[in-house]
Amino acid sequence: MKVSNISWKIGGKAGDGIITAGLIFSKMFARKGYFVVDCNEYPSLIRGGHSSYTVRIGSGEVFSISKDINILVALDEETVRIHQEEVLYGGYIVCDDDSFDITDFRKERKDINYIPVPFSRIISELKVPEIGKNSISLGASAALLNYDIEALKEVITYVFSEKSPKTVELNVKLSELGYKYIKEKLKLSAYELEIVKPVNKILVTGNDAVFLGAVRAGCKFYAAYPVTPSSSILHSFASVENDFNIITKQAEDDIAVINMVLGASYAGVRAMAATSGGGFSLMNEGIGSAAMTETPVVIVLCQRPAPATGMPTWTEQGDLLFACHASHGEFPRVIMAPGDPEECFYLTGRAFDLADRYQIPVVIMLDKYLSENHFSYNKFDFKNITVNRGKLITSSSDINREYNRYADTDNGISPRTIPGVRGGVYIANSDEHDQYGYSDENSRNRKIMVDKRFKKMKKLIEEIPPPRIYGLPDAEITIWSWGSCKGPVIEAMNILNQKEKKVNFIHFTYLYPFDSEIVSGIIKESNKNIIVENNKTSQLSKIIMMNTGYKIKNKILKYSGRQFLPEEIASGVEKIE
Amino acid sequence: MKVSNISWKIGGKAGDGIITAGLIFSKMFARKGYFVVDCNEYPSLIRGGHSSYTVRIGSGEVFSISKDINILVALDEETVRIHQEEVLYGGYIVCDDDSFDITDFRKERKDINYIPVPFSRIISELKVPEIGKNSISLGASAALLNYDIEALKEVITYVFSEKSPKTVELNVKLSELGYKYIKEKLKLSAYELEIVKPVNKILVTGNDAVFLGAVRAGCKFYAAYPVTPSSSILHSFASVENDFNIITKQAEDDIAVINMVLGASYAGVRAMAATSGGGFSLMNEGIGSAAMTETPVVIVLCQRPAPATGMPTWTEQGDLLFACHASHGEFPRVIMAPGDPEECFYLTGRAFDLADRYQIPVVIMLDKYLSENHFSYNKFDFKNITVNRGKLITSSSDINREYNRYADTDNGISPRTIPGVRGGVYIANSDEHDQYGYSDENSRNRKIMVDKRFKKMKKLIEEIPPPRIYGLPDAEITIWSWGSCKGPVIEAMNILNQKEKKVNFIHFTYLYPFDSEIVSGIIKESNKNIIVENNKTSQLSKIIMMNTGYKIKNKILKYSGRQFLPEEIASGVEKIE
Amino acid sequence: MNKSEDMSRKKKYNLTLRDFNTDRKPTWCPGCGNYGIWKSLKKAFVNLNLEPHEILIVYGAGCAGNSANFIKTYAFHALHGRALPVATGAKLANHKLNVLVMGGDGDGTSTGLNHFIHTCRRNINITYLLHNNRIFGLTSGHASPTSARGLKTKSTPSGVIEEPLNPVLLALAAGASFVAKGYAGDPLYLSEIIKKAIKHKGFSFLDILQPCVTFNKQENYEFYRNKIYRLDEIQDYDISDLNDAINRSLEEERIPVGVFYKVDRPVYEDNLKQIERKPLVDQIIADIDINKLLNRYY
Amino acid sequence: MNKSEDMSRKKKYNLTLRDFNTDRKPTWCPGCGNYGIWKSLKKAFVNLNLEPHEILIVYGAGCAGNSANFIKTYAFHALHGRALPVATGAKLANHKLNVLVMGGDGDGTSTGLNHFIHTCRRNINITYLLHNNRIFGLTSGHASPTSARGLKTKSTPSGVIEEPLNPVLLALAAGASFVAKGYAGDPLYLSEIIKKAIKHKGFSFLDILQPCVTFNKQENYEFYRNKIYRLDEIQDYDISDLNDAINRSLEEERIPVGVFYKVDRPVYEDNLKQIERKPLVDQIIADIDINKLLNRYY
Numbered sequence A, B: 001m002k003v004s005n006i007s008w009k010i011g012g013k014a015g016d017g018i019i020t021a022g023l024i025f026s027k028m029f030a031r032k033g034y035f036v037v038d039c040n041e042y043p044s045l046i047r048g049g050h051s052s053y054t055v056r057i058g059s060g061e062v063f064s065i066s067k068d069i070n071i072l073v074a075l076d077e078e079t080v081r082i083h084q085e086e087v088l089y090g091g092y093i094v095c096d097d098d099s100f101d102i103t104d105f106r107k108e109r110k111d112i113n114y115i116p117v118p119f120s121r122i123i124s125e126l127k128v129p130e131i132g133k134n135s136i137s138l139g140a141s142a143a144l145l146n147y148d149i150e151a152l153k154e155v156i157t158y159v160f161s162e163k164s165p166k167t168v169e170l171n172v173k174l175s176e177l178g179y180k181y182i183k184e185k186l187k188l189s190a191y192e193l194e195i196v197k198p199v200n201k202i203l204v205t206g207n208d209a210v211f212l213g214a215v216r217a218g219c220k221f222y223a224a225y226p227v228t229p230s231s232s233i234l235h236s237f238a239s240v241e242n243d244f245n246i247i248t249k250q251a252e253d254d255i256a257v258i259n260m261v262l263g264a265s266y267a268g269v270r271a272m273a274a275t276s277g278g279g280f281s282l283m284n285e286g287i288g289s290a291a292m293t294e295t296p297v298v299i300v301l302c303q304r305p306a307p308a309t310g311m312p313t314w315t316e317q318g319d320l321l322f323a324c325h326a327s328h329g330e331f332p333r334v335i336m337a338p339g340d341p342e343e344c345f346y347l348t349g350r351a352f353d354l355a356d357r358y359q360i361p362v363v364i365m366l367d368k369y370l371s372e373n374h375f376s377y378n379k380f381d382f383k384n385i386t387v388n389r390g391k392l393i394t395s396s397s398d399i400n401r402e403y404n405r406y407a408d409t410d411n412g413i414s415p416r417t418i419p420g421v422r423g424g425v426y427i428a429n430s431d432e433h434d435q436y437g438y439s440d441e442n443s444r445n446r447k448i449m450v451d452k453r454f455k456k457m458k459k460l461i462e463e464i465p466p467p468r469i470y471g472l473p474d475a476e477i478t479i480w481s482w483g484s485c486k487g488p489v490i491e492a493m494n495i496l497n498q499k500e501k502k503v504n505f506i507h508f509t510y511l512y513p514f515d516s517e518i519v520s521g522i523i524k525e526s527n528k529n530i531i532v533e534n535n536k537t538s539q540l541s542k543i544i545m546m547n548t549g550y551k552i553k554n555k556i557l558k559y560s561g562r563q564f565l566p567e568e569i570a571s572g573v574e575k576i577e
Numbered sequence C, D: 001m002n003k004s005e006d007m008s009r010k011k012k013y014n015l016t017l018r019d020f021n022t023d024r025k026p027t028w029c030p031g032c033g034n035y036g037i038w039k040s041l042k043k044a045f046v047n048l049n050l051e052p053h054e055i056l057i058v059y060g061a062g063c064a065g066n067s068a069n070f071i072k073t074y075a076f077h078a079l080h081g082r083a084l085p086v087a088t089g090a091k092l093a094n095h096k097l098n099v100l101v102m103g104g105d106g107d108g109t110s111t112g113l114n115h116f117i118h119t120c121r122r123n124i125n126i127t128y129l130l131h132n133n134r135i136f137g138l139t140s141g142h143a144s145p146t147s148a149r150g151l152k153t154k155s156t157p158s159g160v161i162e163e164p165l166n167p168v169l170l171a172l173a174a175g176a177s178f179v180a181k182g183y184a185g186d187p188l189y190l191s192e193i194i195k196k197a198i199k200h201k202g203f204s205f206l207d208i209l210q211p212c213v214t215f216n217k218q219e220n221y222e223f224y225r226n227k228i229y230r231l232d233e234i235q236d237y238d239i240s241d242l243n244d245a246i247n248r249s250l251e252e253e254r255i256p257v258g259v260f261y262k263v264d265r266p267v268y269e270d271n272l273k274q275i276e277r278k279p280l281v282d283q284i285i286a287d288i289d290i291n292k293l294l295n296r297y298y
């Protein structure tokens, strides 16, 4: 059957190599020009517990995984139990009927094609580790899709070459066995994807893209304390220390992290930290220190279900209002929330420029879903990220008179020197201070300095792009959302538009500052406005109301630790009608 | 001149005994039944820098100090320079013209009566420490008010008896000298207060009242890390350790503080912490831990101008939105902001009950102004604070079946045992957990537990009192404010009402949760609505708008680190018209 | 009845290890050192004849902290690094409870180090078991402050370039009154040390060498077996001599296990008159008279 | 031109103490030990021929931290307890800078202790001057972790019941490569120790006994004068012997000042290839080519 897109899922226990298998599957399509989105779910444990990896592949653009699975690869019985219901009418389940009995499952779903592949037998005949099952299943999956086995072997070779030539050889062989088993024994092919233009696409997560954007933007100092789901940014930075002369520091705690970043930035380099909610909570005081000393910092906040330790390996958008108001006192900041890896890349570049130019903290909000799932792209155009360091004085010849670091300029931004520059000596003071940086408690001075810092807001609001509108201009239903919900909402909009509903979508990537006028201008009260958020309390709608007074009454909220599936949103919208 | 109220101010250098003098002055009137409000301003230094202490005394109720000073006691030249302009037409300045030249000052303000008192001469004749000047000035002030010197001597005796009988004797003597100097040498009396019913009133700060409320409510464990302006709560608790069997712990940092409080509360006692913005920032993660484990905690947040270290000894209401959204993730909490010490007392009692009954964190917001300034009261009626510990199981006989700590009850509140109770063993888990407390990442469970925690909101919103309305029901101008602005706004309202303006005042003491319906109901759009806040960004108006959609456009904001004076608000209102 | 009532009752029956199991099976990797610690601890409880409800264990976050789900006692699964202050608060609220803390080396010597040092000097009567696998396990293998120099991890691909912290030496320097080291690969002996630690009056610190078979493959059972020796087999080792203890803690070639140091120092809560008669939790708060206190404010 | 350009230029003139004064006069209490430290430090700078712009001092919060307003160099007045990580970040960004940290005992051994211990083991080339008045001064007299047992303060009216922390011993236990003690009442000698600390390659820690005449009245100049002796006057004291240093740090009757311990250990930033050729701050970031990096993602 020729199809324009398919969904494939593999499931097993944490430690079964699910992530590797999923990534290989994604890559073998991305490298041939297909559009790929994937999603990987695993427990907060090192071993055991159920894991799954879903990949959606399209010959046209795909924005999210979807509810329906065409092919499910079940490395254990639990996978069938949990995911069988997701398999489309007439879909396929690849499993090893030697390992567990599928009779009952068959009874439940007579429409499904159960494809038995003797994983265990192959493994024990070859006397190789259990984890090899995943390569067999990849071969079998390629065969079911009538896909070029060479593409698979190429990716297996690429991925396992980090380990050893022997590992490569073994896994290539296992994949061939899986492929042959389907092709020769079962003589089966389930689906065939429409052909696409063969371009070699990259496959990146949101975290990868933030990392790439930061490297391009000239981030020279990265500090972090390991925490899911931000850790892969740490790993990426650590891995290029010497290629790009970046210092990556795993600090003793998250408080040290933010303060090291402050110190590095104060001393003149672009510096960044990433963390999740717990670490961000600990960084609150430091964020205020950045604000008071007017030191640029970029902080990546990879959200996970909270409060407290919560569910470390799952996803949620629960920290928006917190980030917008984090730290005691009042000061300008920027909060952004990219919707996909591409936006992660470009916005990270912007984040560094905004931090430097306005001398403020900038927070980039992701969540586990966006941080760890892959999207395929034709290369990022990194020339789009240019570097503007704002009013930075790096040479004494640029200092005329007595230098006043915190000069009360028209737009509130004052030129800053960096340590080492003769004549530019000043105090970066976390106390309220006068224009030179000296501690000052005078009432007049206090007012001047608060106003000076807030003057920055004017230009900032002007230059921050408004929310982006996707879809029909003459829609009757408008979905509002932010950050990582972008993909599922676009897919949902497409589903609905196919059903002749007139839907469009307003997506926020900048959450603070908020341009009330512009947003008020795009609200169509006659439309059915619906908010979609991956949280309990609908934080974006509070922000919209707090700034425009407009209340979006219809809400589609999910807070189970899982990202939306497009179908959930579409049916949610239909129910509201 | 008979008057119904007077304002007195003393100024000098930090270290001159300004605070002691001011407090004695306040007490000598409170003890005789007068209404007293005072305000003490000092720099964040141990010695040097200008300090002042203002006392307003009324024979009728007074709610705030006022702009105009009747009598200024200037222990140094700087005091005249800074405060002369605040002296009322025809008012008095007590100073030592041997110490500095007042000729130029006189020229500036011909209307003022300069009362020379030879502080230095008396001090050097008696060979006593410089600090003795303050007692002389107190005597002189009593004389100027034709007040009973015995009342003064009594308070001096009371206050200095902590030190030594010699100190008492000396200061009594100095005060007599000051008194006589005015009475006999100058034969002068400036004002005379109307007579009041002689009741012995207490004089307490907001911090004192919080402390008293907490002791009454049965707080058994208090932890803190010293920080202005919360420290006096620590001192008070430490001073009664043995009288009330309370453990007071100065911990190693604010993170330890919140976690110790969590531990003590988990183990079954009422526990509290107080801090200011910086410490509160550090406590964010711990607040989420209280929420996730459903452990009651009470946190007092004494605000000061921020961000970062800011201005430690000054005042501001800058942390409201932060407190309402503090810590990552979403969970119910209560944020309250008493308006005066009396409200501090009763609300602290309520805070413990709410924390216990709903098993949630409760934050009580003060600010430096409220924390450290005194109000006089006829005794607190402490019988009004009763103790309701909610669903607390302290005996194994109350546990029937398999105990499920986080049972999903109708109102979301589940009975909790305390360690030591047989059969009540459970995990208080900062991970998301099932009804027994075991870590659980299942999507269904996650949704159930989030909903369970949020179910508490229903009853909570119902029982939280609405904002209180002061003044005329048929007003044309409505002032909206919260927390410590209460006093200045009431005074301003009185000023305006005397000018035949029809003003009333809506005061919020509960800021979260927010009853949108009730508040929407009290908004009169036809009125001139004006918000008054001691911050830059008008945080209460954002909260009102976010919950009701109604935008209060008129704003009177102050963010100089000083509290409002009633006259500023009154003239602000008049300007808006 | 007192709130701490149940603890003083007579034991109902003879305890077994199983009484300390929950319905959840451990989820550690096969071969993980946490299994040994788990067993040793339950054995110590049985030997000390402590019932589950008489014990509070506060856990940090990490593979070690995940023990919370597998040991049946009162438990508080705290934030990463914050177990010690939670335990301190709980102990002060009810000092009749047997309070223990379990957490990893990352938990205790990275984020939580400030609390560790201060709890040592405070000498509150709780027992701290540090699961020291010299790695961040749960985050999937990052360097820990106790990791050996040169260790390559995801965050230190060129190897750790900091000197490892020595928890035993730090505890000694911070004034801990009981300092010991155990080894997860020898659960019987470990259980004995745990018993001593629990019985010690004051803060007892136990650094437990815990193989992480997944992320710290060098320091496996083999590695430790060859290095470990027992302090109590050293003839004239004096556990009351701080210098002796410090010197042993500095050894690198071989690793001593057992009690390094034990001294009787005033216990924090013994100095609190407030709880001489009864624990805070047993004090009645229904109608506290603050009349006298109000008098201060006239 | 390099951003760290100006620092390598030839000195313009002979420096004097006054070059390190700002327009603000110190606001410490008359007689405060901070005056002595202030003077010693400026003298050390002059002697080392360092110009204000070549120096970065990061300050904690407290009376000690208030020095930020009175010493003319690049300065970062950090949050309470957070000076060391700020300094670490700055040093890594520009390791050509002379980076010092000044803060109180509350700052460094209460809130900031975790950073203190980790900076020791990290051995980054910065100098840390701990103004140890054994009290929280700026908050108006609260017990500090270094306060003596029994000290009565507003927060401990019945006296401190915890063992005081010993910063010198802790620094030694944490692996610091240079550990010394000085006394604010002897500014000339103190200045010499500061010079040695600054010149040391690696992390240098200097615990400075600093009388607080307002809130810690017992431990005044008198008190110290009678207790202090100089280590460099002890004949066979070996500053490279850790045991010697530890023993001296444990002395209670008399107080040794001078360098306790000095050893050459690999310096953190010397192990970073990234900055072998030039400091981070001098690297050009205008147009970084990430083509090769993107290749990883195919």
Ligand SMILES: Cc1ncc(C[n+]2csc(CCOP(=O)(O)OP(=O)(O)O)c2C)c(N)n1
Pocket (backbone or CB within 6 Å): A225, A226, A227, A228, A254, A278, A279, A282, A309, C060, C061, C062, C063, C064, C065, C079, C080, C103, C104, C105, C106, C107, C108, C131, C133, C135, C136, C137, C138, C139, C144
């Ligand atoms: C504030 C915060 N930062 C980071 C984390 C992530 N985290 C969870 S466990 C852990 C460290 C685990 O190492 P360790 O304490 O040694 O325990 P192990 O897993 O090795 O037993 C970290 C960093 C967190 N939960 N909270």
Ligand SMILES: Cc1ncc(C[n+]2csc(CCOP(=O)(O)OP(=O)(O)O)c2C)c(N)n1
Pocket (backbone or CB within 6 Å): B225, B226, B227, B228, B254, B278, B279, B282, B309, D060, D061, D062, D063, D064, D065, D080, D103, D104, D105, D106, D107, D108, D131, D133, D135, D136, D137, D138, D139, D144
């Ligand atoms: C987070 C936070 N908590 C508390 C404070 C209040 N605070 C300011 S200085 C200080 C301690 C002062 O003691 P120390 O560091 O010894 O300095 P000293 O004043 O004695 O020089 C404290 C607790 C603060 N600024 N920030």
Ligand code: SF4
Pocket (backbone or CB within 6 Å): A046, C027, C028, C029, C031, C032, C033, C034, C063, C064, C133, C137, C138, C211, C212, C213, C214, C215
């Ligand atoms: S990762 Fe290491 S410490 Fe964690 S369970 Fe596995 S073996 Fe044990």
Ligand code: SF4
Pocket (backbone or CB within 6 Å): B046, B047, D027, D028, D029, D031, D032, D033, D034, D063, D064, D133, D137, D138, D211, D212, D213, D214, D215
């Ligand atoms: S309080 Fe103490 S440390 Fe602070 S300035 Fe005064 S004497 Fe110095």
Ligand SMILES: [Mg+2]
Pocket (backbone or CB within 6 Å): C062, C104, C105, C106, C131, C132, C133, C134, C135, C136, C137, C144
């Ligand atoms: Mg570990």
Ligand SMILES: [Mg+2]
Pocket (backbone or CB within 6 Å): D062, D104, D105, D106, D131, D132, D133, D134, D135, D136, D137, D144
């Ligand atoms: Mg100090």
